[in-house]
Amino acid sequence: MEEFVYAGDATLSRPGSNAELSAWVDYVYFRDNPAGPHSELWYHAAACRQFLKVERDTRTHVISSAELA
Amino acid sequence: MMQAFRQETGGLIDRARPVAFSFDGRRLQGYQGDTLASALLANGVRLVGRSFKYHRPRGILSAGPEEPNALVELREGAAREPNTRATVAELFDGLSARSQNRFPSLRHDVLSINGALAPIFAAGFYYKTFMWPAAFWERVYEPLIRRAAGLGRASGLPDPDRYGKQTAFADVLVIGAGPAGLSAALAAAGQGGRVVLAEQDSALGGRLLSDRRSIDGRPALAWLAEAEARLRAAGVRILTRTTITGVFDGGTYAGVERVADHLAAPGTLPRQRLWRVVARRAVLATGAIERPIVFGGNDLPGVMLAGAVRSYVNRFAVRPGARAAVFANNDDGAGTIADLVQAGMEVVALVDPRPQTPPALRAVAASHGVPVFEQSTVRQAVGGTALSSIVLGGKADGVRLSCDLLAMSGGWNPAVHLASHHGGRPVWHDALAAFVPGQMPPGMRAAGAAAGHVSTGGALRTGSEAGGGKESAVPSTGPESDAVTPFWQVVNPTGKAFVDFQNDVTSADVALAAREGFTNVEHLKRYTTLGMATDQGKTSNVTGLAMMAALTGRTIAQTGTTVFRPPYTPVAIGAMGGTHRGARYRPTRRTPAHDWAASQGAPFTEAGEWLRATHFPKVGETMQQSIDREVRTVRQAAGFCDVSTLGKIDVQGPHAGAFLDFVYANTISSLAPGRARYALMLREDGFAFDDGTVARLSDTHFVATTTTGNASRVLQHLDFCRQMLKPDLDVCVEPVTDQWAQFALAGPHARSVLEQLVGAGSDVGGRSLPFMAVAQAAVCGVPARIFRISFSGELAYEIAVGASHGAALARALQSAGAAPYGLEALNVLRLEKGHPVAAELNGQTTAADLGLGRMLSRKKDFIGRALSERAALQDADRPALVGLRPRAGGTLQAGAHLVPAGAPARIEHDHGHVTSAAYSATLGCWIGLGLLAGGQRRIGEVFRAVNPLQKMETEVDIVPPVFHDPAGAALHG
């Protein structure tokens, strides 16, 4: 088990309960795959269990910021 | 005669400490300080292995980790390690080494006939030769090729050695301890930071150990000793025998330290240690790897890299031959001649392919009486299993010279590998005629030969700069010429001319790839396998690239570059695993009553991270007899089972009910305090995720269970829902799995057992504790929660006490007349009741597929609702849960596929599969659950359960999934 676990794209927002099916399909299945800055969630699994919002460059893996999500 | 090729004096070996070793069973002797390669050469052993495809005789090419030829098996038995480079294996007393890839013996290898079959082994042979018929590939071609072309054999036994791991933090990591690395480490230590110096060799010094140089007017070895003393005094952490193998994110470097590979037995030491060095800055001082030249027969034993020849002559005091020739496109030839002559060898020629041989070099040759063949090449090396003569080309075409050693040098390739581990590509530098590091990993700088500065002076100066020092502090060195004119291959060589020695790729293969259009570097590599052996092309990649450039009329820069990925040299899987192997692979979780179950003779099985008791055999019982007895006990009397492994999550707060309504598909908030409910959780994609029970202990306090395997996934999911989706809800989620020991107590006598354990003041009768009720009471005098829930379908309770009371509760249940049952009986009991478990909740089933469609609330938003309603998931032909009952007393296996009776067992007739199966003692026959297209609509039909892998098949009746007590009468007992 790793201390931090990747938990997906941080920019998604869950559709409202009356949203179209297409909005749900987007939310659940479709992801951007940017070469460059990416906002993502990380879960501090082996410690405080907080989700963190991390700005990471997918080309260099450089993390420019991390804050409580 | 022992060590006939050893010089009488000199070198860095310890003649006072002879070392006995064996090669192919021959008993030989070397000295402390030897490598296996230097000791073999000292004994006149030149033939060391056979090549990969053609089984050509091969000797020792290099004196370092780049070695493509001299690969041997080291040690015996379980410790046997194939493909070890003899050039880096340190000699120790009793070392046993064997040549590999030869049949039946090294000297007489019948498979060298492959040389005659060369056309079928040419570039692209995998793609062209063995295409048809397909079935022949597995049965004929592949075994044939594997036999003919291969490397060493793994022992096939568990690795007997121990491995360790260690982390170090540094301000500066210096990689390589040649003149550049030493200079960098001295400079960095002068700044006062933490410095780690990693050197792959057993001693510091790099080329200073092998080339006779002077620094500050003294022999370089004197400067070296002083530098090492200064580094130690400054507290630099010096790691010898440590190869930095990879560069990772955030300044993290991986290294392998060969702690005990140079010892006969590791004793209490780990064999190797994996280092994780985290460093602010790094200095790449990895030196350079000499290039071979491509000419006919350049792979014969006796043809060696010139720098390696100097290593064997100077460092190891070996004479790698008696009569030597030198073939070089650079001015290192002068040093090579001088060293050979000094060691008492005859030098018959300096062959220089350059348009102009510099006067200084000619003068050195003349002073030693060595004839110089200008504008000439070696067209062919001639010999049987070792070099006996060379035939020149170019201006001296046709001249034949008798010699048993040829020192060749095509210049130097900076060892830039680590510099490209972050994706940066090496850049071609015309003046240096070499690839130098391009975009470097953050914090890394290159120095010395790794950056293209091959002279000792250049190495000291650039090393000091990279370490943060001042130029004025750099010691002086004598004049050195590093002039080089690119020269890669002899055109029209006679015989096979090798580019990649380890994978047997020749100049003809490269030319064939060019003719067939594989001119891109990546295509060249894959089509010919150039650079794809375990040496990763350390001596061949750049040469192959340069040859392709020449063949296609492009410059090297236009042709491309080659990138390198970790690891730099092969790393034993054992080193990566470290101590995490076998039982230590991951933590083992034991339930609070584990030791009690063990004392009852229960065997255990792994269930996720847990160990769970499978059954509780009585003396003389088989496993099946034990399981059957345990099942009957629950159905007829009372049994108890440790269910502490179920995930338990405490949910508290004013909005706890609303939160649970959001995460579960059915409604939870309507539950009255003191009651429990079966609950189903979906994923957001609408498929079933997990199930369990939720009990409400008070208005604001719930406790939920998860399946054993999903406990941590469910917790993360609830944390996500709470923090990211419902941050406004006032609710707290805490895992409490480890805090509670929990037992299921089931069977018609369960209540009378429980009554013995609770105090007289507690009523657990059917009226005050009805089905699905929860009570908090004292059990055996300690606070407990009693849940009247049932997985077995019997009158049942789950009793939870503090974890430290688990074993006591198990003993009390036993004394009160209940018999323990294990995971196997638990599985039979649930199967008889048709309850889905992980085999059915497999991530591909919906609530409806599992017969739980009516649990989905229509009145609220919950995770997974929207997508559970999509049309595709409503398809009536989806595979759905059914019961399976073999006809005529047949058995049933999970994994078998369901084919309509009368239809052939082919994919187009596959209607589903068996998910769980077991023998039911209650029913006296095998039963199973399955996922069948159309589900319960098919009840009454007959299918065949087919398992083609084990050639088993059974006719089954499709029946409702609840086999026992479908009305649920027993529950209310």
Ligand SMILES: [Zn+2]
């Ligand atoms: Zn944290």
